[in-house]
Amino acid sequence: MNVKERRGQRRQAVTIKEVADLAGVSQMTVSRVLNNSEVVRENTRKKVEEAIRALNYRPNLLARGLAGGQALFIGLVYNNPSNSYISEILVGALNQCRSMGHYLVLEDCRSDERHADQRSVVERIAAAGLSGVLVIPPLSEDNALLDGLRAQDIPAVVIAPPQGRTDFPSVSIDDEAAAEAMMLDLFEQGHTDIAFIRGDEAQNAARRRYRGYLTALKAKGIPVRQEWIAKGDFNYRSGMSAAMELLSAPDRPSVIFACNDDMAAGAVAAIQAQGLKVPADVSVVGFDDSSIASGIWPTLTTVRQPISQMASRAVELLAERVGSDDPSSEVVNATLGIELVHRQSLQCLN
Amino acid sequence: MNVKERRGQRRQAVTIKEVADLAGVSQMTVSRVLNNSEVVRENTRKKVEEAIRALNYRPNLLARGLAGGQALFIGLVYNNPSNSYISEILVGALNQCRSMGHYLVLEDCRSDERHADQRSVVERIAAAGLSGVLVIPPLSEDNALLDGLRAQDIPAVVIAPPQGRTDFPSVSIDDEAAAEAMMLDLFEQGHTDIAFIRGDEAQNAARRRYRGYLTALKAKGIPVRQEWIAKGDFNYRSGMSAAMELLSAPDRPSVIFACNDDMAAGAVAAIQAQGLKVPADVSVVGFDDSSIASGIWPTLTTVRQPISQMASRAVELLAERVGSDDPSSEVVNATLGIELVHRQSLQCLN
């Protein structure tokens, strides 16, 4: 008889008691070892660990949560299950919840129910009896929602909060630094004629990425050319028209840096529609590493956010926040690092 | 004091006991009402339900799972967290798990660790002590993996299993019927000159969709034209080259039906690169409604699978399978219906 037959059906076969018996100690000692309590003697710990391994024991999360009374019910507030973001968020959050013994509860806030908007979202969250919530993009940009959560005193951690909003614990990347990092890489590949497609200016990320572009140019001493800066709204189509516009400038840039991957993909399509090659004639780089980045051809060089790490960290922060007796204790606004992903859409000029 | 302050910290405030006290019955009666036991008198049930509402009581899943001993640890075996599929799978599976009191455990099977292949996946699953697993695409096409699960007697439910594989309970859509449905819609929109881009022939779905295309043509009495059938491998790039090929035929089809959205998107790009308009000159339709379908411009008319419902059903089936004492009981192979999504890439000729 092996594990899979024992677990699941009715009772769990190997419990802390059996481990205790085999190791010749009490359940408590096993529990202490499991929880890395410092007080256990080295010798005892060894015996217990051996027994655990011998029995292939795995603690029962249900029991642990029940007894500890620490289990949190964490709501994940989202409004778009097809978001390229959300699956990685789920993976990160779910794994962290599992290891911390918490519950992840999904709160679907799609706004297709008319007028069931922010207010009712907050009400629903309050009524659901959740310990706290994770607010993820694009909902996290919604100041009204955040105000509602604050008013109701619902513990929340915000992933990618609106500009300057530091009243909630948050996890984000530094969009400006990330855009700069991409620019530095372009410089290194020998590019200096770099055009930029801006994103929806209502979004903080768009503004910061644009700022990073400008900062990098300035640092390198390259003058800003207005005809190489185009507006966009984060959509594929806007990327197409922006690229058309950029290509009609007297000088052609050697790279187009789009504020997100959708627009970058649109730019690629527009360039190809003009009979030009990517990256031979014009390189294109994006931002986000969303699924379209590796879906199109040529595949996009882009900036990747550590999304599941962000979610994982957010769960930690929420647990801290809920656990702390002092609700006014210091608010952590964490910033995680990004990664440049090199694919086919960027040509090295060196 | 409201709910959120009570829940989460240490003990849960409103328990079944308080409900019982308020309703003037025993805990058991409350429990019966909660579990929709038929034996409770209507009158009693009313009282209890009122108390539940008055106290805003919500059962503690941890306790329920522990006491019931029914809680399953369901592994979700995936190999690509960015898959357009997986977030909806997660949403469906997670919600179903929550309502049934099960645990969803993620099993990341990305194969970037060399040689940590099928074998070790099965081993890991066995070692993790899971009650059973959900196998989702594209892993679900992997017969070797499935054989491994079978050999180890690990209960599994397969979403979109390989052709003819009915030894595991499964949930799928009828790809052939779905392709036919799309064809019928094209006919209704006045199209008869329909080209097809085939998918990776190793995959069951690709073959069945192609079959649906042929079946529909035959039923309508339209001859099959080989020059309007192109090969593809499910990738964007293959869609581009397939479309090029199709466009070079002496007669231009009025629609290109691609076996998935990535190829359809590639086809759109190729058509546009030729200086033609979609859908004015050529319409394009896809299959899957993956994120690229609504991401590009024009947005793609396509076939949508009820992915989260499929996951939800899969969890149910797994619970049944694990719960049944007779492992050789009848295996359910469920087929769910699809939906046609009309967007911009298809022109109506009527």
Next chain:
DNA sequence: GTGAAAGCGCTAACAG
């Protein structure tokens, strides 16, 4: 350092 006892909130089994 370690152990014994007492629950966490709920449900299974058996009474009544």
Next chain:
DNA sequence: CTGTTAGCGCTTTCAC
């Protein structure tokens, strides 16, 4: 139909 009793597997509390 409803209540009583006894745990589920673990951690907390408080002894030793």
